[in-house]
Amino acid sequence: MKKILITGGAGFIGSNFANIHKEEYKIVVLDTLFLGDKENLDEHENITFIEGDACLPSDLDACLEVLGGSVDFVVHFAGTSSQPMFNGDGFAWGYTNAISSFVHTLEWARKNGAQKFLYASTSSLYANNPLPLVETQVVAPPNHYAVTKHVYEECSTCYNAVYPEMDIIGFRFMSVYGPNEEAKGVYANLISQFAWDIGRDLQPVIYGDGTQTRDFTNVKDVVQGITLAMTSSKKLGADVFNIGLGKSTSLNDIVDALNKAFGKNITPKYIENPIKEAYIQDQYADISKIQNILGFNPSVSLEVGIQDQVDNLRLEKVRKTSSDDFR
Ligand SMILES: NC(=O)c1ccc[n+]([C@@H]2O[C@H](COP(=O)([O-])OP(=O)(O)OC[C@H]3O[C@@H](n4cnc5c(N)ncnc54)[C@H](O)[C@@H]3O)[C@@H](O)[C@H]2O)c1
Incomplete structure (x- = not known):
């Protein structure tokens, strides 16, 4: 059985991802519970919850122990998940939490031999770009939240150039509900x-x-898109895909x-x-890229x-x- 670490997995999208995959994968969820809720996760022998911080290598290592010393896929949902969290006193924390959790989890994934690192970017990057929003557009992140996701994407490209063995795939989710x-x-x-x-x-x-x-995109379709990238036999390198309903x-x-x-x-x-x-x-969103490369079909x-x-x-x-x- 393949193994997945999900950071931020007690949150909205992460818990849906864990619950949908509980029969086929051994899953460890790492979450500070800043916004998540343990009860979002189904009680199942294949899901283990660990309360901890993805910014801390020691907490990530605690997950490795539960995973039995190896990991196949890392899905990074942790971080600072919307712009208002950066307001006022949230500014420094917002950036630190977003960037630190990303880079530590990325390093941890590669050092422990993960095949793929999949992470949440955002459609906020597009700001008021012309519609439909397409991955080839130039983006100018309009706020701190979008800046952190832009950093994720740029960092992934540089990181993958040095360590091409691990694919690093980002997803620009539209407006996710569920x-x-x-x-x-x-x-x-x-x-x-x-x-x-x-x-x-x-x-x-x-x-x-x-x-x-x-x-508006149902969370089940978000899980579908990420799963297609996770299980694809194609070498994806460092890439970014829109996930939306396309309307x-x-x-x-x-x-x-x-x-x-x-x-x-x-x-x-x-x-x-x-x-x-x-x-x-x-x-x-224009979703033709994920449709053509990965066979995505919002359902x-x-x-x-x-x-x-x-x-x-x-x-x-x-x-x-x-x-x-x-x-
Ligand atoms: N929901 C959307 O519409 C949407 C759209 C675009 C992008 N995203 C991105 O998708 C990801 C997941 O979004 P969500 O809606 O599930 O958000 P969420 O806030 O419900 O989930 C994030 C989880 O991460 C946890 N967390 C935060 N910092 C952590 C850390 N340092 N270590 C461990 N856990 C930590 C939180 O407690 C929370 O449970 C986020 O990165 C968000 O920016 C979401």
């Missing part, structure tokens, strides 16, 4: 936040008129779809957009994904209560 986001609270995807509001009969808060769009949906349409799934009719509360600069009005429609989210609502676990708190 189960296990409750512990992210105010940092969660808009679909989760709107669902938590409507589930409590509160009005979801929308900046502007709700016509802005995002490429844009407005916030108004999301609220409508949620109301339909809940059987409710709660209207949004529209407020003036407080983000004056570089607000992303529209987003959707979860928004309708099905949103119904699943509503059917599995865990309101009692939400860390913060309303999308009024933060956007």
